[in-house]
Amino acid sequence: MTAVLALQQINKQFGHGHTAVTALKDANFEVSAGQFVAIIGPSGSGKSTFLTIAAGLQTPTSGQVLLNGTELATQSEKARLAYRFNEIGFILQSSNLIPFLTVTEQLKLVDKMSKRPFQKERAQTLLHELALSEVATAYPNELSGGERQRVAIVRALYNDPSVILADEPTASLDTPRSIDVVNRLAKEAHQHNKAIVMVTHDQRLIGNCDVVYKIEDGVMTKQ
Amino acid sequence: MYLGLKEMRHEKLRYSLLSGVLLLIALVVFMLAGLANGLSNGNREAIDNWQATDVYLNQNTNETLSASQLKLADQKYIKGDQVTPLATLSGTLRTDKNRHKTTISALATSRNSFIMPKVNSGHRINGRNQLLISDSLKAEGYKLGQNVRLGTTKRTVKIVGTYTSSTYMISPTIYTDIATLNRLKDMPVTSGNQQTINGFVTKNGRFSHSSHGSLQHLTMTTFINKLPGYSAEQLTLDTMIYFLFAIALAIIGIFMFVLTLQKQALFGVLKVQGIGTKHILAALLTQSVAMSVIGIVIGLGITVGLAQIMPAGLPFVINWGQFGLYSLALLAAAVIGALLSWRTVANIDPAVAIG
Numbered sequence: 001m002t003a004v005l006a007l008q009q010i011n012k013q014f015g016h017g018h019t020a021v022t023a024l025k026d027a028n029f030e031v032s033a034g035q036f037v038a039i040i041g042p043s044g045s046g047k048s049t050f051l052t053i054a055a056g057l058q059t060p061t062s063g064q065v066l067l068n069g070t071e072l073a074t075q076s077e078k079a080r081l082a083y084r085f086n087e088i089g090f091i092l093q094s095s096n097l098i099p100f101l102t103v104t105e106q107l108k109l110v111d112k113m114s115k116r117p118f119q120k121e122r123a124q125t126l127l128h129e130l131a132l133s134e135v136a137t138a139y140p141n142e143l144s145g146g147e148r149q150r151v152a153i154v155r156a157l158y159n160d161p162s163v164i165l166a167d168e169p170t171a172s173l174d175t176p177r178s179i180d181v182v183n184r185l186a187k188e189a190h191q192h193n194k195a196i197v198m199v200t201h202d203q204r205l206i207g208n209c210d211v212v213y214k215i216e217d218g219v220m221t222k223q
Numbered sequence: 224m225y226l227g228l229k230e231m232r233h234e235k236l237r238y239s240l241l242s243g244v245l246l247l248i249a250l251v252v253f254m255l256a257g258l259a260n261g262l263s264n265g266n267r268e269a270i271d272n273w274q275a276t277d278v279y280l281n282q283n284t285n286e287t288l289s290a291s292q293l294k295l296a297d298q299k300y301i302k303g304d305q306v307t308p309l310a311t312l313s314g315t316l317r318t319d320k321n322r323h324k325t326t327i328s329a330l331a332t333s334r335n336s337f338i339m340p341k342v343n344s345g346h347r348i349n350g351r352n353q354l355l356i357s358d359s360l361k362a363e364g365y366k367l368g369q370n371v372r373l374g375t376t377k378r379t380v381k382i383v384g385t386y387t388s389s390t391y392m393i394s395p396t397i398y399t400d401i402a403t404l405n406r407l408k409d410m411p412v413t414s415g416n417q418q419t420i421n422g423f424v425t426k427n428g429r430f431s432h433s434s435h436g437s438l439q440h441l442t443m444t445t446f447i448n449k450l451p452g453y454s455a456e457q458l459t460l461d462t463m464i465y466f467l468f469a470i471a472l473a474i475i476g477i478f479m480f481v482l483t484l485q486k487q488a489l490f491g492v493l494k495v496q497g498i499g500t501k502h503i504l505a506a507l508l509t510q511s512v513a514m515s516v517i518g519i520v521i522g523l524g525i526t527v528g529l530a531q532i533m534p535a536g537l538p539f540v541i542n543w544g545q546f547g548l549y550s551l552a553l554l555a556a557a558v559i560g561a562l563l564s565w566r567t568v569a570n571i572d573p574a575v576a577i578g
Contacts, residue, residue: 057495078499081494081497082497084495084497088497092577096495098489100229100230101233108225113498139233167577
Protein backbone atom coordinates (compact mmCIF):
# COMPACT_ATOMS: atom_id res chain seq x y z
CA MET A 1 0.00 0.00 0.00
CA THR A 2 1.45 3.38 -1.01
CA ALA A 3 1.11 6.30 1.32
CA VAL A 4 -1.30 9.08 0.33
CA LEU A 5 0.43 11.50 2.63
CA ALA A 6 3.96 10.98 3.89
CA LEU A 7 6.18 13.20 6.01
CA GLN A 8 9.86 12.26 5.97
CA GLN A 9 12.50 13.46 8.43
CA ILE A 10 10.59 16.64 9.18
CA ASN A 11 12.25 19.23 11.37
CA LYS A 12 10.65 22.53 12.25
CA GLN A 13 12.38 25.24 14.22
CA PHE A 14 11.02 28.62 15.21
CA GLY A 15 13.49 31.43 15.88
CA HIS A 16 17.28 31.34 15.68
CA GLY A 17 20.31 30.69 17.91
CA HIS A 18 19.77 29.89 21.57
CA THR A 19 16.18 31.21 21.49
CA ALA A 20 15.30 28.65 18.83
CA VAL A 21 12.42 26.34 19.64
CA THR A 22 12.21 22.97 17.97
CA ALA A 23 8.58 22.12 17.36
CA LEU A 24 9.18 18.90 15.39
CA LYS A 25 12.26 16.69 15.48
CA ASP A 26 12.95 14.12 12.73
CA ALA A 27 9.27 13.34 12.44
CA ASN A 28 8.24 10.49 10.14
CA PHE A 29 4.64 9.80 9.31
CA GLU A 30 2.52 8.17 6.69
CA VAL A 31 -1.10 7.40 6.02
CA SER A 32 -2.64 5.27 3.26
CA ALA A 33 -6.08 5.21 1.70
CA GLY A 34 -8.64 3.54 3.94
CA GLN A 35 -6.61 4.20 7.08
CA PHE A 36 -7.82 6.13 10.10
CA VAL A 37 -4.76 7.44 11.89
CA ALA A 38 -4.67 9.26 15.21
CA ILE A 39 -1.95 11.57 16.43
CA ILE A 40 -2.17 11.97 20.17
CA GLY A 41 -0.31 14.32 22.41
CA PRO A 42 -0.75 17.00 25.05
CA SER A 43 -1.11 20.65 24.09
CA GLY A 44 2.15 22.25 23.05
CA SER A 45 3.56 18.94 21.86
CA GLY A 46 3.78 20.01 18.21
CA LYS A 47 0.45 18.65 16.96
CA SER A 48 -0.65 21.90 15.34
CA THR A 49 2.74 22.39 13.73
CA PHE A 50 2.47 18.89 12.33
CA LEU A 51 -0.94 19.66 10.81
CA THR A 52 0.06 22.99 9.28
CA ILE A 53 3.10 21.37 7.68
CA ALA A 54 1.12 18.36 6.46
CA ALA A 55 -1.38 20.78 4.86
CA GLY A 56 1.32 22.90 3.24
CA LEU A 57 0.39 25.96 5.31
CA GLN A 58 3.94 26.12 6.63
CA THR A 59 7.15 24.83 5.16
CA PRO A 60 9.35 22.59 7.32
CA THR A 61 12.91 23.67 8.21
CA SER A 62 14.05 20.39 6.69
CA GLY A 63 12.43 17.22 5.42
CA GLN A 64 9.87 16.34 2.80
CA VAL A 65 6.07 16.36 2.65
CA LEU A 66 4.74 14.08 -0.07
CA LEU A 67 1.08 14.26 -1.07
CA ASN A 68 0.30 11.53 -3.57
CA GLY A 69 4.03 11.35 -4.21
CA THR A 70 4.42 15.05 -5.03
CA GLU A 71 6.56 17.20 -2.80
CA LEU A 72 4.51 20.07 -1.38
CA ALA A 73 7.35 22.35 -0.31
CA THR A 74 8.54 22.87 -3.89
CA GLN A 75 5.12 23.95 -5.13
CA SER A 76 4.08 27.55 -5.61
CA GLU A 77 1.70 29.22 -3.18
CA LYS A 78 -1.02 29.03 -5.82
CA ALA A 79 -0.46 25.34 -6.47
CA ARG A 80 -0.57 24.61 -2.74
CA LEU A 81 -3.86 26.51 -2.49
CA ALA A 82 -5.28 24.37 -5.26
CA TYR A 83 -3.85 21.27 -3.57
CA ARG A 84 -5.55 22.15 -0.30
CA PHE A 85 -8.80 22.78 -2.12
CA ASN A 86 -8.75 19.58 -4.18
CA GLU A 87 -6.76 17.05 -2.19
CA ILE A 88 -7.20 17.90 1.47
CA GLY A 89 -10.39 18.01 3.49
CA PHE A 90 -10.30 19.87 6.79
CA ILE A 91 -12.22 19.41 9.99
CA LEU A 92 -11.15 22.06 12.48
CA GLN A 93 -11.43 22.33 16.26
CA SER A 94 -14.43 24.49 16.41
CA SER A 95 -16.53 24.40 13.35
CA ASN A 96 -15.05 25.51 10.04
CA LEU A 97 -18.47 26.27 8.62
CA ILE A 98 -19.39 29.58 7.00
CA PRO A 99 -21.98 31.27 9.23
CA PHE A 100 -24.08 32.76 6.44
CA LEU A 101 -24.50 29.58 4.37
CA THR A 102 -26.99 26.80 5.05
CA VAL A 103 -25.73 23.22 5.33
CA THR A 104 -26.50 22.55 1.66
CA GLU A 105 -25.01 25.87 0.57
CA GLN A 106 -21.71 25.00 2.30
CA LEU A 107 -21.50 22.13 -0.19
CA LYS A 108 -22.73 24.22 -3.11
CA LEU A 109 -19.87 26.62 -2.44
CA VAL A 110 -17.37 23.83 -3.11
CA ASP A 111 -18.96 23.24 -6.51
CA LYS A 112 -19.08 26.98 -7.27
CA MET A 113 -15.35 27.23 -6.55
CA SER A 114 -14.70 24.28 -8.87
CA LYS A 115 -17.02 25.84 -11.48
CA ARG A 116 -19.16 22.74 -11.79
CA PRO A 117 -22.88 22.18 -11.22
CA PHE A 118 -24.14 21.29 -7.75
CA GLN A 119 -23.82 17.52 -7.14
CA LYS A 120 -27.22 17.17 -5.54
CA GLU A 121 -27.25 13.41 -5.20
CA ARG A 122 -23.80 13.24 -3.66
CA ALA A 123 -24.80 15.93 -1.17
CA GLN A 124 -27.99 14.11 -0.23
CA THR A 125 -26.21 10.77 0.18
CA LEU A 126 -23.51 12.23 2.42
CA LEU A 127 -25.97 14.22 4.50
CA HIS A 128 -28.09 11.11 4.90
CA GLU A 129 -25.07 9.02 5.92
CA LEU A 130 -24.24 11.46 8.69
CA ALA A 131 -27.88 11.84 9.77
CA LEU A 132 -28.10 15.45 8.62
CA SER A 133 -30.95 15.26 6.07
CA GLU A 134 -33.28 16.98 8.52
CA VAL A 135 -31.07 20.04 8.89
CA ALA A 136 -30.02 20.48 5.25
CA THR A 137 -31.49 23.99 5.06
CA ALA A 138 -30.41 25.14 8.53
CA TYR A 139 -27.70 27.73 9.20
CA PRO A 140 -24.72 26.68 11.38
CA ASN A 141 -25.96 28.68 14.38
CA GLU A 142 -29.17 26.63 14.36
CA LEU A 143 -27.25 23.36 14.72
CA SER A 144 -25.96 21.53 17.79
CA GLY A 145 -22.20 21.17 18.28
CA GLY A 146 -22.31 17.54 17.17
CA GLU A 147 -24.32 18.38 14.08
CA ARG A 148 -21.89 21.12 13.18
CA GLN A 149 -18.92 18.77 13.34
CA ARG A 150 -20.82 16.21 11.27
CA VAL A 151 -21.51 18.90 8.66
CA ALA A 152 -17.77 19.67 8.72
CA ILE A 153 -17.13 15.97 7.98
CA VAL A 154 -19.57 16.07 5.05
CA ARG A 155 -17.95 19.29 3.83
CA ALA A 156 -14.51 17.64 4.02
CA LEU A 157 -15.67 14.49 2.22
CA TYR A 158 -17.77 16.27 -0.39
CA ASN A 159 -14.88 17.35 -2.58
CA ASP A 160 -13.54 13.78 -2.60
CA PRO A 161 -10.08 14.70 -1.27
CA SER A 162 -7.16 12.26 -0.95
CA VAL A 163 -6.74 12.92 2.71
CA ILE A 164 -8.79 14.44 5.51
CA LEU A 165 -7.04 16.28 8.31
CA ALA A 166 -9.07 16.61 11.51
CA ASP A 167 -7.75 19.01 14.14
CA GLU A 168 -9.27 18.13 17.54
CA PRO A 169 -12.64 17.54 15.87
CA THR A 170 -14.24 16.76 19.22
CA ALA A 171 -12.86 19.67 21.24
CA SER A 172 -16.23 21.32 21.74
CA LEU A 173 -18.26 18.13 22.24
CA ASP A 174 -19.26 15.99 25.24
CA THR A 175 -18.11 12.37 25.46
CA PRO A 176 -21.02 10.54 23.77
CA ARG A 177 -21.01 13.02 20.87
CA SER A 178 -17.21 12.87 20.64
CA ILE A 179 -17.34 9.10 20.36
CA ASP A 180 -20.10 9.39 17.75
CA VAL A 181 -18.05 11.78 15.62
CA VAL A 182 -14.91 9.61 15.85
CA ASN A 183 -16.86 6.46 14.98
CA ARG A 184 -18.24 8.17 11.92
CA LEU A 185 -14.77 9.28 10.86
CA ALA A 186 -13.54 5.70 11.20
CA LYS A 187 -16.49 4.44 9.21
CA GLU A 188 -15.93 6.99 6.41
CA ALA A 189 -12.25 6.05 6.19
CA HIS A 190 -13.00 2.36 5.84
CA GLN A 191 -16.14 2.63 3.75
CA HIS A 192 -14.96 5.31 1.28
CA ASN A 193 -11.31 4.25 1.31
CA LYS A 194 -10.16 7.63 2.58
CA ALA A 195 -7.00 8.52 4.44
CA ILE A 196 -8.08 10.31 7.59
CA VAL A 197 -5.69 11.84 10.10
CA MET A 198 -7.09 12.94 13.46
CA VAL A 199 -5.10 15.01 15.90
CA THR A 200 -6.37 14.80 19.48
CA HIS A 201 -5.29 14.92 23.12
CA ASP A 202 -8.07 12.60 24.22
CA GLN A 203 -6.92 9.01 24.94
CA ARG A 204 -10.51 7.70 25.01
CA LEU A 205 -11.07 8.41 21.32
CA ILE A 206 -8.35 6.30 19.75
CA GLY A 207 -10.04 2.91 20.09
CA ASN A 208 -11.20 2.86 16.45
CA CYS A 209 -7.93 4.00 14.95
CA ASP A 210 -5.84 1.78 12.69
CA VAL A 211 -2.57 3.44 13.62
CA VAL A 212 -1.74 5.73 16.52
CA TYR A 213 1.20 8.11 16.62
CA LYS A 214 2.22 9.67 19.86
CA ILE A 215 3.81 13.10 19.84
CA GLU A 216 5.61 14.66 22.77
CA ASP A 217 7.95 17.66 22.77
CA GLY A 218 8.23 17.46 19.00
CA VAL A 219 9.18 13.80 18.89
CA MET A 220 6.78 11.52 17.03
CA THR A 221 6.62 7.80 17.74
CA LYS A 222 4.46 5.17 16.09
CA GLN A 223 2.66 3.05 18.70
CA MET B 224 -20.11 36.29 -6.32
CA TYR B 225 -21.84 33.40 -4.56
CA LEU B 226 -20.16 34.04 -1.20
CA GLY B 227 -20.65 37.80 -1.38
CA LEU B 228 -24.32 37.72 -2.32
CA LYS B 229 -25.20 34.94 0.15
CA GLU B 230 -23.64 36.91 2.95
CA MET B 231 -25.59 40.03 1.98
CA ARG B 232 -28.81 38.04 2.01
CA HIS B 233 -28.04 36.63 5.43
CA GLU B 234 -26.84 39.93 6.92
CA LYS B 235 -29.65 42.07 5.49
CA LEU B 236 -29.57 44.76 8.16
CA ARG B 237 -25.85 45.38 8.01
CA TYR B 238 -25.72 45.62 4.23
CA SER B 239 -28.95 47.60 3.85
CA LEU B 240 -27.62 50.18 6.29
CA LEU B 241 -24.46 50.51 4.25
CA SER B 242 -26.50 50.69 1.02
CA GLY B 243 -28.53 53.40 2.75
CA VAL B 244 -25.41 55.45 3.45
CA LEU B 245 -24.39 55.12 -0.20
CA LEU B 246 -27.93 56.04 -1.25
CA LEU B 247 -27.69 59.26 0.75
CA ILE B 248 -24.34 60.12 -0.81
CA ALA B 249 -25.67 59.35 -4.30
CA LEU B 250 -28.76 61.44 -3.58
CA VAL B 251 -26.69 64.45 -2.48
CA VAL B 252 -24.46 64.05 -5.56
CA PHE B 253 -27.44 63.99 -7.90
CA MET B 254 -29.23 66.85 -6.14
CA LEU B 255 -26.12 69.03 -6.22
CA ALA B 256 -25.52 68.13 -9.85
CA GLY B 257 -29.13 68.97 -10.68
CA LEU B 258 -28.88 72.30 -8.89
CA ALA B 259 -25.54 73.08 -10.54
CA ASN B 260 -27.11 72.34 -13.92
CA GLY B 261 -30.14 74.40 -13.02
CA LEU B 262 -28.05 77.40 -12.01
CA SER B 263 -25.82 77.00 -15.03
CA ASN B 264 -28.84 76.80 -17.26
CA GLY B 265 -30.40 79.83 -15.63
CA ASN B 266 -27.29 81.81 -16.42
CA ARG B 267 -26.70 80.70 -19.99
CA GLU B 268 -29.89 79.26 -21.46
CA ALA B 269 -30.46 82.26 -23.74
CA ILE B 270 -26.81 82.17 -24.87
CA ASP B 271 -27.00 78.44 -25.63
CA ASN B 272 -30.11 79.08 -27.74
CA TRP B 273 -28.12 81.46 -29.98
CA GLN B 274 -25.81 78.65 -31.11
CA ALA B 275 -23.11 81.25 -31.68
CA THR B 276 -19.37 80.63 -31.34
CA ASP B 277 -17.74 84.00 -30.76
CA VAL B 278 -18.33 87.19 -28.81
CA TYR B 279 -16.59 90.55 -29.31
CA LEU B 280 -16.40 93.00 -26.42
CA ASN B 281 -14.53 96.15 -25.58
CA GLN B 282 -11.00 95.13 -24.56
CA ASN B 283 -10.99 97.58 -21.66
CA THR B 284 -13.54 95.62 -19.73
CA ASN B 285 -13.02 92.50 -17.71
CA GLU B 286 -14.67 90.34 -20.35
CA THR B 287 -18.07 91.31 -19.00
CA LEU B 288 -20.85 92.08 -21.44
CA SER B 289 -22.70 94.64 -19.34
CA ALA B 290 -19.50 96.63 -18.71
CA SER B 291 -18.47 96.65 -22.37
CA GLN B 292 -19.37 99.62 -24.59
CA LEU B 293 -19.00 99.64 -28.38
CA LYS B 294 -20.59 101.43 -31.29
CA LEU B 295 -22.66 99.73 -33.95
CA ALA B 296 -20.08 101.02 -36.43
CA ASP B 297 -17.42 98.77 -34.85
CA GLN B 298 -18.99 95.87 -36.76
CA LYS B 299 -16.65 96.79 -39.64
CA TYR B 300 -13.73 95.19 -37.74
CA ILE B 301 -15.41 91.75 -37.60
CA LYS B 302 -15.83 89.11 -40.24
CA GLY B 303 -17.95 86.04 -39.67
CA ASP B 304 -21.25 84.34 -40.46
CA GLN B 305 -24.06 86.60 -39.41
CA VAL B 306 -22.28 89.15 -37.23
CA THR B 307 -24.93 90.60 -35.00
CA PRO B 308 -24.90 93.39 -32.40
CA LEU B 309 -25.92 92.76 -28.81
CA ALA B 310 -27.02 95.17 -26.10
CA THR B 311 -28.30 94.23 -22.67
CA LEU B 312 -30.08 95.79 -19.79
CA SER B 313 -30.84 94.11 -16.52
CA GLY B 314 -33.94 95.70 -15.13
CA THR B 315 -37.51 95.47 -14.00
CA LEU B 316 -40.38 94.78 -16.35
CA ARG B 317 -43.59 96.25 -15.00
CA THR B 318 -47.10 96.96 -16.12
CA ASP B 319 -49.22 99.99 -15.48
CA LYS B 320 -49.57 100.78 -11.74
CA ASN B 321 -47.00 98.05 -11.01
CA ARG B 322 -49.62 95.31 -11.13
CA HIS B 323 -46.87 92.98 -12.38
CA LYS B 324 -43.22 93.53 -11.57
CA THR B 325 -40.49 91.12 -12.70
CA THR B 326 -36.73 91.28 -12.77
CA ILE B 327 -35.67 90.48 -16.33
CA SER B 328 -32.68 90.44 -18.61
CA ALA B 329 -33.40 92.57 -21.66
CA LEU B 330 -31.45 91.57 -24.77
CA ALA B 331 -31.43 93.72 -27.85
CA THR B 332 -30.18 92.93 -31.34
CA SER B 333 -31.06 93.77 -34.91
CA ARG B 334 -34.64 92.85 -35.85
CA ASN B 335 -33.70 90.05 -38.25
CA SER B 336 -30.70 88.75 -36.27
CA PHE B 337 -30.11 85.01 -35.95
CA ILE B 338 -30.16 85.38 -32.17
CA MET B 339 -33.65 86.88 -32.19
CA PRO B 340 -35.86 84.00 -30.91
CA LYS B 341 -38.55 82.34 -32.99
CA VAL B 342 -41.99 83.69 -32.14
CA ASN B 343 -44.56 81.25 -30.64
CA SER B 344 -47.45 83.70 -30.53
CA GLY B 345 -47.89 87.24 -31.86
CA HIS B 346 -45.42 88.48 -34.45
CA ARG B 347 -41.75 89.40 -34.92
CA ILE B 348 -40.55 92.90 -34.12
CA ASN B 349 -41.40 95.02 -37.15
CA GLY B 350 -41.52 98.53 -35.75
CA ARG B 351 -40.31 100.83 -33.01
CA ASN B 352 -40.97 100.23 -29.33
CA GLN B 353 -41.87 96.58 -29.70
CA LEU B 354 -40.96 93.79 -27.33
CA LEU B 355 -40.88 89.97 -27.36
CA ILE B 356 -41.28 88.22 -24.01
CA SER B 357 -40.35 84.76 -22.78
CA ASP B 358 -43.32 82.36 -22.43
CA SER B 359 -42.63 82.20 -18.69
CA LEU B 360 -43.50 85.90 -18.44
CA LYS B 361 -46.74 85.26 -20.30
CA ALA B 362 -47.51 82.64 -17.66
CA GLU B 363 -46.93 85.33 -15.02
CA GLY B 364 -49.70 87.46 -16.45
CA TYR B 365 -48.09 89.65 -19.13
CA LYS B 366 -50.21 89.77 -22.26
CA LEU B 367 -49.73 90.32 -25.96
CA GLY B 368 -50.60 93.89 -26.93
CA GLN B 369 -49.93 95.14 -23.43
CA ASN B 370 -47.91 98.35 -22.92
CA VAL B 371 -45.16 97.79 -20.36
CA ARG B 372 -42.28 99.77 -18.87
CA LEU B 373 -38.73 98.83 -18.28
CA GLY B 374 -37.02 100.11 -15.14
CA THR B 375 -37.87 103.58 -13.86
CA THR B 376 -38.38 105.27 -17.23
CA LYS B 377 -41.81 106.53 -18.17
CA ARG B 378 -41.46 105.31 -21.76
CA THR B 379 -43.63 102.38 -22.68
CA VAL B 380 -43.06 99.50 -25.08
CA LYS B 381 -45.62 97.09 -26.48
CA ILE B 382 -45.49 93.31 -26.13
CA VAL B 383 -45.94 91.96 -29.66
CA GLY B 384 -44.83 88.33 -29.35
CA THR B 385 -43.72 85.49 -27.13
CA TYR B 386 -41.13 82.75 -27.56
CA THR B 387 -40.06 79.55 -25.82
CA SER B 388 -38.87 80.46 -22.32
CA SER B 389 -35.23 81.25 -21.82
CA THR B 390 -33.17 82.83 -19.06
CA TYR B 391 -29.97 84.85 -18.86
CA MET B 392 -28.24 85.63 -15.56
CA ILE B 393 -31.01 83.70 -13.72
CA SER B 394 -33.72 86.08 -15.00
CA PRO B 395 -36.29 85.53 -17.74
CA THR B 396 -35.35 87.24 -21.00
CA ILE B 397 -37.09 89.78 -23.17
CA TYR B 398 -35.92 90.75 -26.65
CA THR B 399 -36.17 94.05 -28.46
CA ASP B 400 -34.23 95.96 -31.12
CA ILE B 401 -31.16 98.10 -30.45
CA ALA B 402 -32.86 101.45 -30.98
CA THR B 403 -35.72 100.62 -28.64
CA LEU B 404 -33.37 99.50 -25.90
CA ASN B 405 -31.29 102.64 -26.27
CA ARG B 406 -34.45 104.74 -25.96
CA LEU B 407 -35.36 102.85 -22.81
CA LYS B 408 -31.85 103.48 -21.48
CA ASP B 409 -32.29 107.21 -22.26
CA MET B 410 -29.21 107.14 -24.47
CA PRO B 411 -28.44 110.33 -26.42
CA VAL B 412 -28.11 108.51 -29.77
CA THR B 413 -31.02 106.22 -30.68
CA SER B 414 -30.54 105.76 -34.39
CA GLY B 415 -27.74 105.24 -36.89
CA ASN B 416 -24.48 103.40 -36.52
CA GLN B 417 -23.15 105.59 -33.70
CA GLN B 418 -25.56 103.92 -31.28
CA THR B 419 -24.07 102.36 -28.18
CA ILE B 420 -24.17 98.59 -27.85
CA ASN B 421 -22.41 96.11 -25.53
CA GLY B 422 -20.90 93.65 -27.96
CA PHE B 423 -21.17 91.52 -31.11
CA VAL B 424 -22.09 87.87 -31.47
CA THR B 425 -21.23 85.72 -34.46
CA LYS B 426 -20.44 82.27 -35.78
CA ASN B 427 -16.88 81.48 -36.97
CA GLY B 428 -15.84 85.07 -36.37
CA ARG B 429 -12.46 86.68 -37.01
CA PHE B 430 -11.07 90.20 -37.18
CA SER B 431 -11.05 91.66 -40.69
CA HIS B 432 -7.87 93.71 -40.10
CA SER B 433 -4.89 93.43 -37.82
CA SER B 434 -5.91 96.71 -36.23
CA HIS B 435 -9.33 96.31 -34.74
CA GLY B 436 -10.01 99.30 -32.57
CA SER B 437 -10.72 98.49 -28.98
CA LEU B 438 -12.35 95.13 -29.76
CA GLN B 439 -11.48 91.92 -27.99
CA HIS B 440 -12.39 88.42 -29.14
CA LEU B 441 -13.82 85.80 -26.75
CA THR B 442 -14.88 82.27 -27.49
CA MET B 443 -18.37 81.44 -26.30
CA THR B 444 -16.95 79.13 -23.59
CA THR B 445 -14.75 81.90 -22.17
CA PHE B 446 -17.62 84.32 -22.40
CA ILE B 447 -19.91 82.03 -20.40
CA ASN B 448 -17.24 81.31 -17.79
CA LYS B 449 -16.78 85.06 -17.37
CA LEU B 450 -20.47 85.66 -16.67
CA PRO B 451 -20.52 87.32 -13.24
CA GLY B 452 -20.56 84.62 -10.55
CA TYR B 453 -20.88 81.77 -13.04
CA SER B 454 -17.49 80.07 -12.55
CA ALA B 455 -17.52 80.53 -8.78
CA GLU B 456 -20.99 79.02 -8.55
CA GLN B 457 -20.19 76.02 -10.73
CA LEU B 458 -16.81 75.45 -9.10
CA THR B 459 -18.37 75.48 -5.62
CA LEU B 460 -20.99 72.90 -6.51
CA ASP B 461 -18.59 70.77 -8.54
CA THR B 462 -16.08 70.77 -5.69
CA MET B 463 -18.78 69.56 -3.32
CA ILE B 464 -19.60 66.76 -5.77
CA TYR B 465 -15.94 65.74 -6.12
CA PHE B 466 -15.57 65.66 -2.34
CA LEU B 467 -18.59 63.38 -2.19
CA PHE B 468 -16.83 60.89 -4.49
CA ALA B 469 -13.88 60.89 -2.09
CA ILE B 470 -16.25 60.47 0.85
CA ALA B 471 -18.00 57.55 -0.87
CA LEU B 472 -14.61 55.94 -1.45
CA ALA B 473 -13.59 56.48 2.18
CA ILE B 474 -16.86 55.12 3.55
CA ILE B 475 -16.77 51.97 1.42
CA GLY B 476 -13.07 51.57 2.16
CA ILE B 477 -13.51 51.91 5.92
CA PHE B 478 -16.61 49.72 6.11
CA MET B 479 -15.04 46.98 4.01
CA PHE B 480 -11.84 47.19 6.04
CA VAL B 481 -13.69 46.89 9.36
CA LEU B 482 -15.81 44.02 8.05
CA THR B 483 -12.64 42.33 6.81
CA LEU B 484 -11.00 42.67 10.21
CA GLN B 485 -14.12 41.20 11.83
CA LYS B 486 -14.07 38.27 9.44
CA GLN B 487 -10.35 37.50 9.60
CA ALA B 488 -10.97 34.19 11.37
CA LEU B 489 -13.52 33.17 8.76
CA PHE B 490 -11.22 34.20 5.90
CA GLY B 491 -8.45 32.15 7.58
CA VAL B 492 -10.72 29.10 7.55
CA LEU B 493 -11.58 29.73 3.88
CA LYS B 494 -7.90 29.94 3.01
CA VAL B 495 -7.14 26.70 4.85
CA GLN B 496 -9.77 25.07 2.69
CA GLY B 497 -8.13 26.37 -0.45
CA ILE B 498 -10.48 29.31 -1.11
CA GLY B 499 -7.87 32.01 -1.68
CA THR B 500 -7.44 35.79 -1.60
CA LYS B 501 -8.81 36.08 -5.14
CA HIS B 502 -12.17 34.60 -4.20
CA ILE B 503 -12.42 36.55 -0.95
CA LEU B 504 -11.70 39.82 -2.76
CA ALA B 505 -14.24 38.91 -5.41
CA ALA B 506 -16.81 38.55 -2.64
CA LEU B 507 -15.89 41.96 -1.19
CA LEU B 508 -16.08 43.54 -4.66
CA THR B 509 -19.43 41.92 -5.38
CA GLN B 510 -20.78 43.32 -2.14
CA SER B 511 -19.56 46.86 -2.62
CA VAL B 512 -20.70 46.97 -6.25
CA ALA B 513 -24.10 45.54 -5.30
CA MET B 514 -24.50 48.04 -2.47
CA SER B 515 -23.52 51.02 -4.58
CA VAL B 516 -25.76 49.93 -7.48
CA ILE B 517 -28.68 49.70 -5.01
CA GLY B 518 -27.76 53.10 -3.55
CA ILE B 519 -27.31 54.76 -6.95
CA VAL B 520 -30.51 53.38 -8.49
CA ILE B 521 -32.67 54.35 -5.51
CA GLY B 522 -30.86 57.70 -5.28
CA LEU B 523 -31.62 58.37 -8.95
CA GLY B 524 -35.26 57.38 -8.42
CA ILE B 525 -35.63 59.74 -5.48
CA THR B 526 -33.90 62.57 -7.39
CA VAL B 527 -36.26 62.20 -10.35
CA GLY B 528 -39.20 62.05 -7.93
CA LEU B 529 -38.08 65.17 -6.08
CA ALA B 530 -37.53 67.01 -9.36
CA GLN B 531 -41.26 66.56 -10.09
CA ILE B 532 -42.40 68.18 -6.86
CA MET B 533 -39.77 70.93 -6.63
CA PRO B 534 -41.03 74.52 -6.49
CA ALA B 535 -40.73 76.24 -9.88
CA GLY B 536 -38.33 78.81 -8.44
CA LEU B 537 -35.69 76.18 -7.71
CA PRO B 538 -33.39 75.85 -10.69
CA PHE B 539 -33.00 72.10 -11.22
CA VAL B 540 -32.07 70.35 -14.45
CA ILE B 541 -31.42 66.62 -14.90
CA ASN B 542 -28.66 65.89 -17.39
CA TRP B 543 -28.74 62.12 -17.95
CA GLY B 544 -25.30 61.93 -19.53
CA GLN B 545 -23.78 63.65 -16.54
CA PHE B 546 -25.81 61.61 -14.05
CA GLY B 547 -24.58 58.45 -15.78
CA LEU B 548 -21.00 59.66 -15.50
CA TYR B 549 -21.43 60.47 -11.80
CA SER B 550 -23.00 57.04 -11.23
CA LEU B 551 -19.94 55.44 -12.79
CA ALA B 552 -17.70 57.59 -10.60
CA LEU B 553 -19.55 56.43 -7.48
CA LEU B 554 -19.26 52.85 -8.67
CA ALA B 555 -15.54 53.31 -9.26
CA ALA B 556 -15.22 54.77 -5.75
CA ALA B 557 -16.92 51.63 -4.38
CA VAL B 558 -14.62 49.31 -6.32
CA ILE B 559 -11.48 51.17 -5.20
CA GLY B 560 -12.80 51.30 -1.63
CA ALA B 561 -13.25 47.52 -1.59
CA LEU B 562 -9.81 46.95 -3.12
CA LEU B 563 -8.24 48.91 -0.26
CA SER B 564 -8.75 45.77 1.88
CA TRP B 565 -6.65 43.74 -0.54
CA ARG B 566 -3.51 43.79 1.59
CA THR B 567 -5.38 42.85 4.73
CA VAL B 568 -7.02 39.91 3.01
CA ALA B 569 -3.77 38.82 1.37
CA ASN B 570 -1.93 38.95 4.69
CA ILE B 571 -4.36 36.72 6.57
CA ASP B 572 -2.34 33.63 7.50
CA PRO B 573 -4.41 30.48 7.09
CA ALA B 574 -2.24 28.78 9.73
CA VAL B 575 -4.08 30.79 12.45
CA ALA B 576 -7.17 28.72 11.76
CA ILE B 577 -5.33 25.67 13.04
CA GLY B 578 -4.37 25.38 16.70
